[in-house]
Amino acid sequence: MPHFLDTREDGFEARFVELLGMKREDSPDVDAVVAGIIADIRARGDAALIELTAKFDRLELTPETLAFSAEEIEAEVAKVPAEERAALELAAERIRAYHERQMPHDARWIDASGAELGWRWGPVSAAGLYVPGGLASYPSSVLMNAIPAKVAGVERLVVACPTPGGAVNPLVLLAAQLSGVDMVYRVGGAQAIAALAYGTETITPVDKITGPGNAFVAAAKRRVFGRVGIDMIAGPSEILVIADGTGDPDWIALDLMSQAEHDESAQAILITTDEAFGKAVVAAVEKRLETLERRAIAGASWRDFGAVIVARDLMEAAELSNRVAPEHLELCVADPDWLSEAITHAGAIFLGAYTPEAIGDYIGGPNHVLPTARSARFSSGLSVMDFVKRTTLAKMTPGALKAIGPSAEVLAKSESLEAHGLSVRARLDALNDEGGQ
Template sequence: MPQFLDTSDPGFETAFAALLTAKREDAPDVDDAVAGIIADVRARGDAAVIELTAKFDRLDLTPETLAFSQDEIDAACARVSPEDRAALELASARIRAYHDRQMPADASWTDDSGATLGWRWSPVGAAGLYVPGGLASYPSSVLMNAIPAQVAGVPRLVVCAPTPDGVANPLVLLAARLSGVDTVYRIGGAQAIAALAYGTETIAPVDKITGPGNAYVAAAKRRVFGRVGIDMIAGPSEILVIADADNDPDWIAVDLLSQAEHDESAQSILITDDATFGQAVAKAVEARLKTLERRAIAGPSWRDFGAVITVRDLAEAAVLSDRIAPEHLELCVADPEALSARITHAGAIFLGAWTPEAIGDYIGGPNHVLPTARSARFSSGLSVMDFVKRTTLARMTPGALRAVGPSAERLARSESLEAHALSVRARLDRLNEAAE
């Protein structure tokens, strides 16, 4: 059974604090192994990547077959059913429409001193998207990673998608094609991250790496951070549903299970202002678990990490929600906008009972790569912003330099940085000579 908490109970604060800090993931310490793999790929390039792929994915590659050929992708795309293709195309169009609005604007202005200031945005030169293999090979993740990069105008976009035993997911390849990916490499793990960061004879290095992965991929991303940009180190998925009694318990139950089925470490929490409704939802979850295909995953997740929290009112729910800082937040209440306005920390908010979180995973438009493990306190979901960077611009005139230069010179001297001061002084002296 999940935990049942009630804010009216004297032990609530202790229990809630424990829920917040519970360690859900026992990630193996693979850092040394990953360091070795990265060093190997840096030293031996393609040969190392090929050996490691044979070892981990039981797949023999050559430099020529590291990437899928266009013919192979054509053939895979042709195997996708028209219905699946249409669904993927609709998702792709809606995700693109949402992200199109995220492109930030350049700026330029002249201030009182006469200085012209501003900034401009430009795309990263190349991006590499990691797509996990096996069961967790999700075409939707290809769209969610690649489309923001494409909208940003990234000139070169590659995917690394391991294909254990050579088995590829045609929908992944179609999703890559729909979102402007140039090349799909059939490699994975730390060796793929190393190849993307440092390059090999065959694989050109990229500037930014995004996408989820296992402990090896996460450790490798942390290690290459700085050499390249990375998106985030993602943890297990989470959902918080705030629901009043005026909901169908079964709808809320399947919503909770839609996170629980991802991973035994996933966490699904219901906050309600009606304890009886909370019990009804828990009962509905048990009923659904009897037949759910992924009950072997969703069951342990719900029982080990799930929680039903009864609050006095929705204001209290908002306060608890900000302490949780959930990745996904569903507001199944009469006035979701009003409740949403009270909440500061959440990756994505789904407003009203007609907006199940799964809509956001596939087709709503917003990105489904979202901050986990309370990191919505300080970070955002994936967006176009992850694939652009800003160059600041400044142009002084002689008049502007005369106005502000002496203060810069003084501050430089106060920091004992004489050459900084001299670089301003040399110009001010010229202006003074000219004025004489």
């Protein structure tokens, strides 16, 4: 049974705060181990990378076999059934179309003082995408990370993906190929992150690293942050569904389970204005949990972190949802557009009964890399913006400098930064000697 709350009951606020503050993940402290691995890669490059891969992935590599060859990739992707290839191609096309609209625009203008101002966006030169091996090796995540990078104009895009014992997921290689990835290295863990950030004899360093990973990968990303850019450090997944009771309880049950099946630490919350509907959803979940392949994982998540909250009305539901700031928010209500206006914090909103969150995971177009653990309060999902950066522009004419320079000089003096003031004054004096503009 999940937690069952009602906003009208005594003690609701305390129970809701407890739910909000629930610690869902024990992050093992692997920082010391990771620091050692990074130092080793920096000191010994390829040799260390090959040793660590033999140790952790039981795979013997050489500098020549660190990356998949073009022939190996062709041979693997040829194994992908036509139906899966078509689905992946459609997903890639839709994700590309969505992200192409995200490209930010340059700007340049001349203001009243005559100063020319603006900015210019440009891509990161090289990016590395981490793809976990084993169970969590999701081809959809390759598309979601690689396509925004290519749309942004990243010139060199490489993937690091461990292949424990040599096991390869052909769909991951196909997803990389469809997204324009230049190179796939069969390395993983903290050693892969270190190699991407610092480079080895064989691997040229990148400027930005994105993609999910285990505790070692996350700790390594935190450590190399600053040397390179990183995306967020993702926590376990979450869904919050607001339902007014108009839909099919089984649909909602499946949507909740589609998060719960990811991970025992995932969290699925239903907020409904209809108590009977809430109970029907709980019953439907119980029924689905009898047969789901991943019922052990989904059941544990639902039991430990699942919650059903009965709210007085939809506005109250929206307010509670804003306090959760969920990664995924489904609005399964009669008028989802109206309700969405009241939502201030959410990674992604899925509007209406025909938009299960799984559509967003694969094929809708928006990115599925989204802020977890309440961080939608201050951060956004992955996008083209993660692979571009802005350079600001300023160009003074003599007239503009005469108009605003004296104020800069006053402020420099007030901050006791003499050379700042003199660099303006020297130019103003020269202009005045010339008799001005």
